[in-house]
Amino acid sequence: MTFNYVNFKELSNKYLLNKLKIKYINYDNNYFKNYHNKKYFKVSKIRKRTVLTEYGVLTYSRRIYKNKYNGNIFVPTDIYVGIKPYSRIINEIKNIIINKIGQKKSYKNIQDEFNIYISKTTISNIFKNIKVKEILPQEKIKVKDNEYIYINVDDCFVPVWNKNKKRELQKIRSISYNTGKKQISKNRNKLLNKKYNFMFNYKFTHDFYQNNPTVESTWKGLIKYYDFYNPKLVVAGDGAGWIKNLAKYLGAYYVFDKYHAISYLKKAYNLESKWRTIISNIEKINNYKISLNYFCNGQYNELIEFLTKTKVNKEILKIFKNNKQGIINQSASWNIGCSAESDIFHLVKSQTKGAKTYNYKTLNNMLIAKINYLNNRI
Structure with missing residues (x-):
């Protein structure tokens, strides 16, 4: 049998x-x-x-x-x-649903978890009406004096139904922290002691140095997750002005994200699509390689001179001109790169993939559930 x-x-x-x-x-x-x-x-x-x-x-x-x-x-x-x-539905079921959403489970996956039928509308209503609380790690991560804490920041936009039941694009600001990287295989590194934070429904102020929500949220995340006295801070991002200002306010080193720099350079030389090997593009490919080499070696003056010489788009040239320190720091021994783009995927895009529009409250709770899962993994 x-x-x-x-x-x-x-x-x-x-x-x-x-x-x-x-x-x-x-x-x-x-x-x-x-x-x-x-x-x-x-x-x-x-x-x-x-x-x-x-x-x-x-x-x-x-x-x-x-x-x-x-x-x-x-x-x-x-x-x-x-x-x-x-x-x-008992509270235990609701807690299981919250945990599953944090683990990137879709509504259909959650339905399959139970021996009872729970509609997708019910799952959505649970997330909309419940208040998910952030779960902090039991112990803070100790950082010695003069050790580095890396801060990666970026923005993305997600369509939501707002409080007035109107569809709008909601800006979400991702903030992640780590204390360095460790090589775990030939072509793969792992960021150490990584923690996530995010900003939702924040407002801008004209004066960055007074009551700025980005600075406040970034600092709160640091003291929530890390135990430190005198660390060296590094802020990395896509070159936006607010990122440079954040680094300046925190007294941090600033790094211009290589991923975005490559994207801008490919756009500058019309190589955004797949590499083309036809003769008419060889010169552009060579120009791209030369400019990328200048960028990776932190040769700011040589890069700007070459971009000007090859007559790239004025807007792209301006981006590189405005990120002098972020380019110079590419060659620094402490520079480990930037994970901001992948952070956006892990925290936001992986959660909203396949969905057209979420309710404002539902999305906020989903993001809190997600950082609970990410920040408390062993």
Whole structure:
């Protein structure tokens, strides 16, 4: 006789459901025997309650208490179970759903996790109506004096239904931290002690140095995750003005992201698409290689002179001119590159992939659930 997994799972769920039912009934009986509010509350009636658990549908009986003076209803067993009035889904199910969303599970994947049917609308409503709290690591990461903390920042836009039920693009600012990198295979490095942070629904101020939300959020993330006194800070990003200002405000070194620099150089020489080997493009390919070499070696003056000489687009030339320090620091021994683009993918795009538009509250909760998962991985 072969092993039947389906039958085994069904029997296991029935057994666990029965154990859960006994647990709830025992709690109700013990509470009735030991409760000390008999002066104010009396048992009004005993009623059945049907709830959805991870093992299936469960029906249990419990006592309903009524205040003798004002008529208020009190159901202690429902509180113990973790079920709200007029709801069928216990809190445990909601917590599982929150954890699954943080692990990049789609609504369909979450539905398949349970032995009960939960609609996609219900899953969405759970995320919209619940307030997901950030879970901080139990211990901060200790950073010695003069050791480096790397800060990678970037922006992305996601369509949301706002508070007025209108579709708009919501800007999300990704902020990640790490203390260096370690080579784990021939072509792969791992960032050490990496932590994620993000900004949602923030407003700009005209004066960057007064009440600026980016500086405040970046610093709060540092002191939440790291224990330090006098570290060396490095800020890396795509060359936007606010990133350079952030580095200046924090007294940090600034690095211009190589990924974006390559993209700009390819655009400058019309090589955005796949490499073309036809004769008419050989000169442009060579110009690209020369300019990239200047960039990687931190040769700012030579790079600007060459870009000017080869008559690249004025807007692209301006980007490189405005990122002098970020280019010079390319050759620094402490420069480990920038992970801002991949951070945007892991934190935001992997969550919203395939979805047209999320509710404003739902997306915010999804991002908090995601950083809880990322920041507390072992």
